Amino acid sequence: MTNRLLFTVTMLGFLLCQGVNAQQNKATSEVSIKAGKQQAMLKTNIGIFEQNVEIIHGNRKINADRLEVHRREELGDNMQLLVATGNPARFLEKQSDGSELTASAQEIRYDVANRTLVIKGNATINQSGQIIQAQSITYDMDKQLISAERGEQDNARVHTILVPEKKSKNPDQGK
Numbered sequence: 001m002t003n004r005l006l007f008t009v010t011m012l013g014f015l016l017c018q019g020v021n022a023q024q025n026k027a028t029s030e031v032s033i034k035a036g037k038q039q040a041m042l043k044t045n046i047g048i049f050e051q052n053v054e055i056i057h058g059n060r061k062i063n064a065d066r067l068e069v070h071r072r073e074e075l076g077d078n079m080q081l082l083v084a085t086g087n088p089a090r091f092l093e094k095q096s097d098g099s100e101l102t103a104s105a106q107e108i109r110y111d112v113a114n115r116t117l118v119i120k121g122n123a124t125i126n127q128s129g130q131i132i133q134a135q136s137i138t139y140d141m142d143k144q145l146i147s148a149e150r151g152e153q154d155n156a157r158v159h160t161i162l163v164p165e166k167k168s169k170n171p172d173q174g175k
Contacts, residue, residue: 032056035067045071053084062108064089080112091117093141101127103139115141123148129163 036051047069049055055062064084071080084091088104095101106121117139119125124133125146135151148158 033067047071055082059094061092062090062110064108082108082110082112084108084110088122091119095127099128101125101139103137105137117141131161132158133160134158 033049033053033055035049035053038047038049040047049067049069050065053062053064053067055067062082062084063086065086066084068083069080070083085107088106089108091101091103091108091110093101103117103119103123103125105119105123107119109118109120110116111118117125118136119139120136122133123135123137124131125137125139126132132146132148134148135156137146137148139146148160150157
């Protein structure tokens, strides 16, 4: 039984490695998962990591109280869905231009094959100082498309904070 559990956890790590598109996989294919507790549900192909979870994979990092790694054929080519929950759960991805995309919410769902993030429950996404806050935010990483919605029971609205771009001062200006 121990060998089977070790094999399953190793396979989960391997499957996560294959979920990154080739452009972002230049730096490393190593997956590091740290947690106070982990278990594998062999019949349903779900890995569960709990207690101060940290997963690092290339340019991505997820911190959560609990992380579920779902592997199922109906999820597509890469077959993984990562579901991170916490108070809040956090997602960080370093972009190719050096900036960081950060997201936090009570639940973060990352569909590896489709490269989409769905964050729910006091959701916040921040990219280059531009902040969106809503009950639910969907981010298509390939299309660079963000969709935000207030909750059905919520009277609050989607809140967006736009920060002006800093322009460097040209010493020749004003002369």
